[in-house]
Amino acid sequence: MPEELYDIETTIPSNPIxxxxxxxxxxxxxxxxxxxxxxVNCFVRALxxxxxxxxxVAVVSGIGCTGRVAGxxxxxxxxxxxxRAIPFATGLKLANPELKVxxxxxxxxxxxxxxxxxxxxxxxxxxxxxxxxxxxxxGMTGGQAAPTTPVGATASTTPHGNFEETFNxxxxxxxCGAVYVAxxxxxxxxxxxxxxxxxLAKKGFSFVEILAPCPTLYSRRNKLGDGxxxxxxYRDNSEIKNGADTKTVTLDFQGKITVGKFVDKERxxxxxxxxxxxxxxxxxxxVPSDEMRKHxxx
Amino acid sequence: xxxxxxxxxxxxxxxxxxxxxxxxxxxxxxxxxxxxxITPSTEVVERIAxxxxxxxxxxxxxxxxxxxxxxxQGAVWGGKKAMTVTSGPGFSLMMEHIGLAAMTxxxxxxxxxxxxxxxxxxxxxxxxxxxxxxxxxxxxxxQIIAIVPNSPQECFDLTIHAFNxxxxxxxxxxxxxxxxxxxxxERVVIPSAxxxxxxxxxxxxxxxxxxxxxxxxRDLVPSMVKAGDGYRIHVTGLxxxxxxxxxxxxxxxxxxxxxxxxxxxxxxxxxVMYKEEDVEGADVVVVSFGxxxxxxxxxxxxxxxKGLKVGxxxxxxxxxxxxxxxxxxxxxVKSIVVPELNMGQIVYEVERCAAGKxxxxxxxxxxxxxxxxxxIFAAIEKSLRGT
Amino acid sequence: xxxxxxxxxxxGGQGVILSGYILGRAASIYDSKYATMIQAFGPEARxxxxxxxxxxxxxxxTYPYIVAPNVMVLMSQEAYSKFSPExxxxxxxxxEEDLVATHNLRADVRHFSIPATRIAxxxxxxxxxxxxxxxxxTALTNLVGRDAARNAVKVSVPKGTEELNFxxxxxxxxxxxxxxxxxxxKTFA
Ligand SMILES: Cc1ncc(C[n+]2csc(CCOP(=O)(O)OP(=O)(O)O)c2C)c(N)n1
Ligand code: SF4
Ligand SMILES: [Mg+2]
Numbered sequence: 001m002p003e004e005l006y007d008i009e010t011t012i013p014s015n016p017i018x019x020x021x022x023x024x025x026x027x028x029x030x031x032x033x034x035x036x037x038x039x040v041n042c043f044v045r046a047l048x049x050x051x052x053x054x055x056x057v058a059v060v061s062g063i064g065c066t067g068r069v070a071g072x073x074x075x076x077x078x079x080x081x082x083x084r085a086i087p088f089a090t091g092l093k094l095a096n097p098e099l100k101v102x103x104x105x106x107x108x109x110x111x112x113x114x115x116x117x118x119x120x121x122x123x124x125x126x127x128x129x130x131x132x133x134x135x136x137x138x139g140m141t142g143g144q145a146a147p148t149t150p151v152g153a154t155a156s157t158t159p160h161g162n163f164e165e166t167f168n169x170x171x172x173x174x175x176c177g178a179v180y181v182a183x184x185x186x187x188x189x190x191x192x193x194x195x196x197x198x199x200l201a202k203k204g205f206s207f208v209e210i211l212a213p214c215p216t217l218y219s220r221r222n223k224l225g226d227g228x229x230x231x232x233x234y235r236d237n238s239e240i241k242n243g244a245d246t247k248t249v250t251l252d253f254q255g256k257i258t259v260g261k262f263v264d265k266e267r268x269x270x271x272x273x274x275x276x277x278x279x280x281x282x283x284x285x286x287v288p289s290d291e292m293r294k295h296x297x298x
Numbered sequence: 299x300x301x302x303x304x305x306x307x308x309x310x311x312x313x314x315x316x317x318x319x320x321x322x323x324x325x326x327x328x329x330x331x332x333x334x335x336i337t338p339s340t341e342v343v344e345r346i347a348x349x350x351x352x353x354x355x356x357x358x359x360x361x362x363x364x365x366x367x368x369x370x371q372g373a374v375w376g377g378k379k380a381m382t383v384t385s386g387p388g389f390s391l392m393m394e395h396i397g398l399a400a401m402t403x404x405x406x407x408x409x410x411x412x413x414x415x416x417x418x419x420x421x422x423x424x425x426x427x428x429x430x431x432x433x434x435x436x437x438x439x440x441q442i443i444a445i446v447p448n449s450p451q452e453c454f455d456l457t458i459h460a461f462n463x464x465x466x467x468x469x470x471x472x473x474x475x476x477x478x479x480x481x482x483x484e485r486v487v488i489p490s491a492x493x494x495x496x497x498x499x500x501x502x503x504x505x506x507x508x509x510x511x512x513x514x515x516r517d518l519v520p521s522m523v524k525a526g527d528g529y530r531i532h533v534t535g536l537x538x539x540x541x542x543x544x545x546x547x548x549x550x551x552x553x554x555x556x557x558x559x560x561x562x563x564x565x566x567x568x569x570v571m572y573k574e575e576d577v578e579g580a581d582v583v584v585v586s587f588g589x590x591x592x593x594x595x596x597x598x599x600x601x602x603x604k605g606l607k608v609g610x611x612x613x614x615x616x617x618x619x620x621x622x623x624x625x626x627x628x629x630x631v632k633s634i635v636v637p638e639l640n641m642g643q644i645v646y647e648v649e650r651c652a653a654g655k656x657x658x659x660x661x662x663x664x665x666x667x668x669x670x671x672x673x674i675f676a677a678i679e680k681s682l683r684g685t
Numbered sequence: 686x687x688x689x690x691x692x693x694x695x696x697g698g699q700g701v702i703l704s705g706y707i708l709g710r711a712a713s714i715y716d717s718k719y720a721t722m723i724q725a726f727g728p729e730a731r732x733x734x735x736x737x738x739x740x741x742x743x744x745x746x747t748y749p750y751i752v753a754p755n756v757m758v759l760m761s762q763e764a765y766s767k768f769s770p771e772x773x774x775x776x777x778x779x780x781e782e783d784l785v786a787t788h789n790l791r792a793d794v795r796h797f798s799i800p801a802t803r804i805a806x807x808x809x810x811x812x813x814x815x816x817x818x819x820x821x822x823t824a825l826t827n828l829v830g831r832d833a834a835r836n837a838v839k840v841s842v843p844k845g846t847e848e849l850n851f852x853x854x855x856x857x858x859x860x861x862x863x864x865x866x867x868x869x870x871k872t873f874a
Contacts, residue, residue, distance in 0.1 A: 022532070022543075024543075025543060055526065055527075055528040055530070056526050058525045058526070060372070070532070070534075071532055071534060071543070071544060074530055075530055076375075076525035076526065076529070076530055076531050077530075077531070077532045077533070078372070078375065078525075078532075078533050078534075079532070079533065079534035079535060079536065079544075080368060080371075080398065080535065081368065081394055081395065081398055081535060083364075084364060084365070084368045084395075086365075087332075087360060087364070087365035087366075087368045087369045087372070088368045088369065088371060088372040089372055090358070090360075090365075090369050090372060091330065091332060091368070091369035091370055091371065091372025091373035091374075091376065091380070092372035092373065092375055092376045092525060093372075093376070094330065094356045094358065094369075094372075094373060094376070095330055095356070095372065095373040095374075095375075095376025095377055095378045095380075096376040096377060096524070096525065096526055098526060099376065099525055099526050116361050116362065116365075117361060117365050120360075120361040120365075274356075278351045282351060282352075285352060286351050286352070287304070287351065287352050287353060287354045288354060289329060289354045289355070289356060290354065291376075291377075292354075292356075310713075310714045311714075312706065312709055312710040312713055312714055312720070312722075314724075478723075478749055481723065481724055482721055482722070482723055482749055483706065483709060483720075483721070483722040483723075483724070484713065484719075484720065484721050484722075484746075485713035485714060485719075485720065589749065592746075592747045592748060592749060593747070593748050593749075595747035595748075596747055596748050667750070668748070668749065668750065671748060
């Protein structure tokens with residue numbers, strides 16, 4: 001998809017974001033220069049313009065630095081266990097399809113310990129928006145290697161350098177059936193905001209990967225400077241390629257970063273498939289839950 | 299409240315314990331089940347899968363037991379009553395989420411149809427080896443409720459009770475079945491919906507400003523709201539304050555954990571459930587639970603026929619343990635005999651309560667089948683020797 | 686009626702489990718007795734000789750497994766070799782005449798047989814062999830009443846096959862009744 005067709009909102013509303021955050025929980029725990037806060041700003045901006053009823057938006061996080069996002073959002077928010085945000089969110093969504101359920105968690109959380117849930121939710125096209133903060137490291141526990149730590153980088157558990165291949169997450173998500181797949185960095189605030197907004201509007205499993213600096217445990221250990229240096233690196237080394245073949249978007253240690261919206265397609269979501277199946281098979285005999293019925297008549 | 303008639307198959311049925319458990323869940327108002335197949339519990343979810351499209355329920359077969367045991371908690375916060383079902387190996391995988399449910403006070407039911415372990419063990423054969431795991435399996439200190447049925451009829455009745463207790467106290471409740479009871483087919487009478495008592499969680503509907511999600515009155519059980527109600531709740535497995543916000547202080551930890559314990563402790567007298575027969579004036583009391591309570595009966599009858607004064611106390615609710623009653627009994631009888639399909643678990647509780655006041659004899663069994671009544675009889679006789 | 690332990694054996698596909706289920710259902714739902722059925726699971730259930738185990742009693746059933754069956758209904762040779770030695774002394778053995786050769790039968794066993802397969806074939810459906818055997822067992826034991834058994838057949842067989850199954854049940858029942866009248870010993874389990 002050519003860049004021009006992917007119009008970027010040039011005006012970001014400047015409404016205060018305070019009403020979206022639990023200000024009584026500030027200051028937050030994130031380190032200076034940490035990229036997570038920037039992504040939360042983008043998420044808030046996306047919510048502001050999404051038109052969603054915020055009483056009907058729920059955020060579910062796993063455990064990690066990113067996992068703390070749920071706790072700062074002034075929404076119904078659930079801070080669950082490590083790796084299990086997606087199955088919790090699955091139950092929540094199926095109980096009440098009217099909710100917009102957003103999973104906000106870390107790379108380790110969602111693709112190491114929670115990898116199995118990630119691929120199955122994508123396969124089912126479960127109606128969830130998954131926002132993954134890829135800082136290429138386990139932040140919360142002190143900088144251990146993640147499935148996203150590039151070959152050649154060091155982490156506290158790969159002190160001699162990492163030699164394990166990484167996941168190419170957009171490719172993983174697409175192969176498993178995600179209907180919306182995008183990757184941005186914390187530098188690309190406008191694109192990112194727009195992308196989150198699209199993901200929120202999407203039915204089914206939408207996935208946004210965000211590269212964000214962890215100066216404390218990733219950048220410094222790998223002699224990449226601080227958060228600002230990392231943001232500059234993103235700026236100088238990212239290439240926007242909307243519609244790029246996800247096979248080609250692998251991330252290397254300090255290599256080029258392909259960003260953009262890679263997948264935006266339609267296929268029946270889990271909830272649609274389930275209801276259509278039973279309706280077709282059993283007609284009037286099928287008794288959907290009240291919430292399901294309401295959702296479908298709306 | 300009474301059960302919703304849509305889910306209630308009133309009448310007399312000839313079904314197994316697993317299916318009776320499914321029917322109990324439906325009658326109790328359970329409308330979300332997540333599970334992963336494992337013998338000998340699979341029949342529970344198979345029946346749920348069959349029945350749910352017609353009663354407004356959602357069943358999902360998850361990718362594993364870890365997912366199942368937390369999907370139900372998502373559904374509960376979405377407003378449903380929910381349950382997951384498993385056996386030994388799957389139960390082991392669920393432990394972290396039993397702790398999560400205890401910590402976040404998420405009412406839900408875990409069904410464990412026990413089979414012989416450890417590890418894969420004897421997948422198709424009975425045991426009662428998960429009793430301590432049910433109580434202590436997740437890390438940290440917390441309280442749960444565990445119920446042990448001994449027949450398909452009880453699988454029905456007590457599954458309803460399990461939901462009622464979980465809703466009342468906002469704790470995870472374990473239905474500790476076993477392969478024998480799960481697969482045994484017997485008559486199960488399902489009453490009409492208006493005869494089935496159903497308890498629902500206390501719901502908060504006051505003003506948003508003054509809502510504190512984990513504030514409680516004297517019963518120590520907070521009222522609940524659900525996602526989407528506009529209260530913008532925060533629920534976390536971290537130690538939290540009354541608002542639900544993380545609080546990493548020693549005092550918050552002390553306060554929260556103490557309440558989670560006390561919430562069950564102060565209601566123990568209402569929660570414990572046991573059935574006694576000929577306990578008054580007995581020299582020996584057999585303390586049993588689940589399928590073992592049935593195999594104990596021929597042994598007790600045999601002993602009575604020989605002139606021994608034997609009583610029977612069957613634990614229906616095993617956790618919380620009826621400490622008070624066992625302590626009382628220990629002061630009156632000469633011995634307590636504890637047969638169980640494990641190498642000795644509940645006997646430790648009995649010993650603790652007996653505190654040396656009477657002889658306590660374990661009748662262990664590694665599982666795979668049930669006790670031979672003659673082994674329990676021998677233990678009854680032996681328990682009186684030297685007393 | 687004291688505790689009766691019943692074992693029904695045959696090979697997979699003969700409807701062994703269903704016949705046990707119907708008998709138990711008849712006793713517990715339509716005859717107000719107690720019945721406990723245990724299905725064989727696991728490796729035991731995989732072999733070619735499969736079985737249903739049932740206890741029927743006027744008293745609540747405590748010990749859930751059968752120890753020494755006093756009634757056995759066997760529909761295959763393999764089931765006969767495997768299970769018949771377990772039969773309690775003086776127990777009743779009911780066999781399918783053409784499928785089971787009862788060699789080395791213990792003298793204490795009271796044995797009756799019926800050409801159930803042939804009867805089922807005459808009715809046009811070999812599949813109802815198990816229901817013929819059920820009718821036969823109903824006649825030759827006091828486990829359940831005829832009406833109770835018929836009621837249980839009705840609600841347990843696939844819809845639309847009730848008449849065929851009733852016919853099968855009646856044939857087996859009549860056959861059994863004749864043998865019962867001729868039997869030297871008049872007490873039955
Ligand atoms: C079952 C379990 N295992 C391990 C941990 C410890 N742990 C907490 S967060 C974390 C990794 C977090 O990494 P990531 O998901 O990338 O989040 P980040 O902190 O980088 O945002 C680990 C291993 C845990 N909480 N639970
Ligand atoms: S450790 Fe890294 S990811 Fe965690 S808050 Fe600090 S900078 Fe952010
Ligand atoms: Mg990380």
